[in-house]
Amino acid sequence: MDTTAVITPAVELSGLVKTFGTVTAVNGLDLSVAPGEVVAFLGPNGAGKTSTIDMMLGLSRPASGAVRVFGLDPVDAVAQGRIAAVMQTGGLLKDLTVLETVQLSASLYRDPRPVGEVLERAGISGISGRRVGKCSGGEQQRLRFALALLPEPDLLVLDEPTTGMDVEARRAFWNAIRQDAARGRTVLFATHYLDEADTYADRIVMIRKGTVVADGTASEVRGMAAGRQVRAVLPGADQVALAALPGVTSVAQRGDSVTIECSDSDSVLRHLITRTPAHDFEVTSRNLEDAFIALTTGE
Ligand SMILES: Nc1ncnc2c1ncn2[C@@H]1O[C@H](COP(=O)(O)OP(=O)(O)OP(=O)(O)O)[C@@H](O)[C@H]1O
Numbered sequence: 244m245d246t247t248a249v250i251t252p253a254v255e256l257s258g259l260v261k262t263f264g265t266v267t268a269v270n271g272l273d274l275s276v277a278p279g280e281v282v283a284f285l286g287p288n289g290a291g292k293t294s295t296i297d298m299m300l301g302l303s304r305p306a307s308g309a310v311r312v313f314g315l316d317p318v319d320a321v322a323q324g325r326i327a328a329v330m331q332t333g334g335l336l337k338d339l340t341v342l343e344t345v346q347l348s349a350s351l352y353r354d355p356r357p358v359g360e361v362l363e364r365a366g367i368s369g370i371s372g373r374r375v376g377k378c379s380g381g382e383q384q385r386l387r388f389a390l391a392l393l394p395e396p397d398l399l400v401l402d403e404p405t406t407g408m409d410v411e412a413r414r415a416f417w418n419a420i421r422q423d424a425a426r427g428r429t430v431l432f433a434t435h436y437l438d439e440a441d442t443y444a445d446r447i448v449m450i451r452k453g454t455v456v457a458d459g460t461a462s463e464v465r466g467m468a469a470g471r472q473v474r475a476v477l478p479g480a481d482q483v484a485l486a487a488l489p490g491v492t493s494v495a496q497r498g499d500s501v502t503i504e505c506s507d508s509d510s511v512l513r514h515l516i517t518r519t520p521a522h523d524f525e526v527t528s529r530n531l532e533d534a535f536i537a538l539t540t541g542e
Pocket residue numbers: 263266267268269286287288289290291292293294295435
């Protein structure tokens with residue numbers, strides 16, 4: 244057996260760039276996703292998530308850089324049913340029932356999964372007779388998920404699939420996706436929701452201004468994003484010296500007080516106590532949500 248065989252990544256993006264006129268939507272993005280991973284693309288509005296996903300699906304072409312899906316050009320990967328997508332809106336006919344919608348889509352494939360099976364896996368067998376126009380937003384998304392399962396893709400891509408759903412609908416939707424992913428399918432989804440990425444992804448890739456700013460498991464990213472704030476009374480603090488301390492991300496002086504954002508509050512305190520006349524110390528943990536915003540907006 245050849246134990247040195249290299250596994251072809253599910254997704255390989257290298258030096259990806261996408262521009263729209265003067266706007267650079269994706270700016271030299273590199274990413275490799277292994278088969279079987281559940282990856283969240285997390286980033287604020289305009290970070291470049293949709294532009295990247297469109298290139299992965301072969302819906303648009305990069306200005307430069309390369310996209311491979313299971314080693315293939317995305318257009319070929321889509322044609323072979325290796326990749327399928329659940330988009331946020333569009334693509335459903337209101338007057339058809341859920342069952343008719345899936346049957347119609349299935350008729351377009353040469354060798355689709357059985358209709359009953361995909362309804363079951365998307366958790367919508369119980370509403371198969373309901374008209375699409377009467378389905379809630381969450382049910383319509385599970386219907387789109389069922390449609391995406393018809394070719395039995397190896398990679399499922401979802402672009403902000405739960406926007407506008409309430410908490411219960413989001414949970415039902417993700418449980419269906421997660422149960423399906425347990426069978427080994429690779430899943431990549433874009434989201435604004437930190438909690439959604441945290442709960443449902445094995446790996447979080449944070450995007451800001453078209454590039455990756457953090458990449459790791461939820462707990463690794465939490466570690467990267469988490470930080471402390473040290474405050475002390477120190478008139479005329481030497482801001483340059485403080486900013487040069489290990490792990491310090493910002494220093495601000497307001498009146499007699501200095502506020503230092505850092506990853507290692509112990510070493511900042513040690514410095515302040517031994518090298519400066521600072522007093523009245525206050526150490527607080529930055530809230531994770533604030534830290535996420537700091538990481539994705541650079542504030
Ligand atoms: N067709 C287009 N024409 C012009 N500019 C575009 C186009 N599509 C995207 N952009 C711009 O590219 C940037 C990245 O947009 P993109 O939709 O990829 O971000 P996103 O992370 O998916 O954002 P959101 O979370 O709001 O969907 C934004 O500045 C956006 O305005």
